[in-house]
Amino acid sequence: MTTHAAPVDRFDRRLLAPMILGSILNPINSSIIAVALVPIAVAFGVPAAETAWLVSSLYVATAIGQPLVGRLVDVFGPRRLFLAGTVLTGIAGVIGLLAPSIAVLVVARVVLGFGTCSGYPASMVLIRREAQRTGQESPAAVLTALAIATQTVAVVGPTLGGVLVDLGGWRATFAINVPLAVAGVLLGLLVLPRDEAVPEAWRRLARLDWAGVGLFAATLVALLLFLMAPHVATAWLLGLAAVLAAGFALRERRAADPFIDVRVFAGNRPILATYARSLLAATVSYGYLYGFTQWLEDGRGLSASGAGLVLLSTFLVGILVSVTTGRRPEVRAKLLVGGVVQVVVCAGLLVVTGSSPVWLLVVLAALIGLPQGLLNLANQNALYFQADGSRVGASAGLLRTFMYLGAILASTASAGFFGRRADTGGLHELALFMLGACVLLVVLVVADRSLARVGRAEADARP
Template sequence: MTAPFDRRLIAPMVLGTILNPVNSSMIAVALVPIGLALGAPPGQTAWLVSGLYLATSVGQPVVGRLVDTYGPRPLFLAGTALAGVAGLLGTLSPSLPVLVVARVLLGFGTCAGYPAAMYLIRSEARRTGQDSPSGVLTALAVSAQTVAVVGPTLGGLLIGAGGWRTVFAINIPLSVACVVLGALRLPRTPRESDRPRLDVPGILLFAAMLTLLLLFLMDLKAGHWYLPVLVVAAGAAFAVRELRVPEPFLDLRVLGGNGALLGTFGRTLLSFVVSYAFLYGYTQWLEESHHLSASAAGLVLLPMFGTAILVSATTGRHPQVRGKLLVGAVVLVVTCVLLVLLEPTTPIWLLVGVSIVSGVPQGLLSLANQNALYHQADPERMGSSAGLLRTFTYLGAIVASAANGAFLASGADTSGLHSLSEFLIAVAAVLLVVTVLDRSLRRIGAVRKESTA
């Protein structure tokens, strides 16, 4: 008889995983009141968003590697406790620089949840003999998408009840819940005498490379030409280091030989470039060119999130990923084409229709890439691979931000939206092509179907 998945793990896994998206989404409605309260212009409050993205992008694979080395329990407990400390710091913060520090700490503190969850899913699969726990993977994806829906609304309610500091204070009870559940339910990893040594120089070089790259992408200017030069230098030093040490932070030989996993990272980057650029570009256009209020624009977008959750929930238990990726990529191209057809006079029901269509790839692509990573990653490096997947997610978000800044520089007018859409059509088309060409996807879920958790 096959042992069942330990469902006591699901609550801490889901709660730890949503810490990052809830803090990513709530801040959107807090930027204006924070700026007014602290006398900070939008260019400065934007660092509250960028700071968390930067810390998360760098921290996810690093913390993931620590999860692989020491097990999920200590990293989960330390990370979620740090999120609570960051929430307290933000709640008591007297100035914007301290708030930015709090957001950076939140970024690092929320890094452990997703790698720890993926590690636990893999270890439970080994214990139970269920090689495809699609139900649990779907729960993680749907919970993150649900938080994306309720995050801004929750943030607005919290601010209305107690001011902008409440979007930081909410992390304190969430942190306590994570720490308590983690301490009670997460298994202890046995000590091993032959654990690999931590490659600290490799981690520092990787962090330097990624930080320089993100700083360049977050503020594209000709005067910052030296940043990509430094990125290349740090990347070269990182590659030399990782290829020479016996126990590297990222085994480039193994990673380079795993073309399927690299393809998943690439698809994740491409899909989130389109996803984030669409979300913020379309929202700005609805408000500035279609003259909708912020609340009305939010209602127009609500069907997108509802559709994404419905699609994830209904398709998540099917282990095959290639069909989901192909359908998602095709509908993503269609969504971007629809944006080119929009005008300020487009009726509301058609705008809602665009949102509904856009929810289909939202619900398919992220879940399918997560499932692909589960099957493609080296089981011994599941945590760091899951962290890298999140890094490519945030790289996509930052590229999307740069694209919105370039195409909507003079405002979110219709011509700017159309130009942005043409760029996104090209990105979505590349995503479709690389998906079609990736034959390794046929093997995932197609050979045998295990019972789901």
């Protein structure tokens, strides 16, 4: 419960702390595991490829949970879902801390994926409500802070993870969620405005499109199982995923209150393009985050904390770029520059070897920070202008779904190219895969003329 009235003409900045904390829980957990994968593989005596499940399981849970929780936020309010998700995050931390096997760790990551789904869509709904209350069409500073929290801060995960692994072992990367969850619950209770009562709440919950949720989940699981072991013998999984996806689309077109309103997206090409860009950008950024980090430890021989320190330059550059460009509402230039720099970095990864000097690795890490700071911010701002106001929570959740679909592609590609060890040959193959994704991203940006209109009215109104 808030302690005093919010200012009438400006964004209530008391909301920033819980919004940012809730939004970082997923990206921090997405990336903090990167430096723990090698120690976990050693602890349980499993190959590097098997630890990919620790990455993919969280992303599958998140890809399913983001649009679902976003829809629940639209229906039941951001405060309720924020608190429920934060509690679930703390439970996942306890499970990971006590896990006796890698299978239980996978369960912890699934719970973590669902628990951390609520922060971002809840924040986007709160931003939209504050914009309506204050009359500010686009609270650029708040959107910038949220972009830093949801993507750029993710890059500090390996650095934080390296410190935690050195201090308390790999289990500390799970245990950190317990104090974060406690802080989130306290902030949510003290700061977030109470949600309005929802008449017939349980009946409305039962009427949600659970058949659509099930088909969507089954499609993702079938696709993931194929991507984890692509082979002629498993091609039937790809066919099953296609059939399930067709069934899902048919179901959503006929549902009275669909889980994902495919009819809206079919008539909104700009938002579909935003989702596609988010998927491609995430494929490259998470391919770098996981593949490059594992290679730094296995192929280059750095410690977990050493690998984290190399990636610290990515975080610092990403923060700087987000802060300096965040108030500009235009997105096309940000997307184009970010995509081109991704191409340059992926080309640079093709020439590194196990004897490459650390300074070169730091330079590459710093360069990737530029698109890290530009692309997520630009896609988020584009979504803010393109989404239907009545479904902004679901639309924001779906943006994260596409981002994590890209992360799933990146993690499964890393597993396929690396095998038992993250060697230099595998890194080069992964870099070629990433290069294809970022070239396609640049092509999509150049071809999308609607991007020129995003934020133009606000920019023209400036003195």
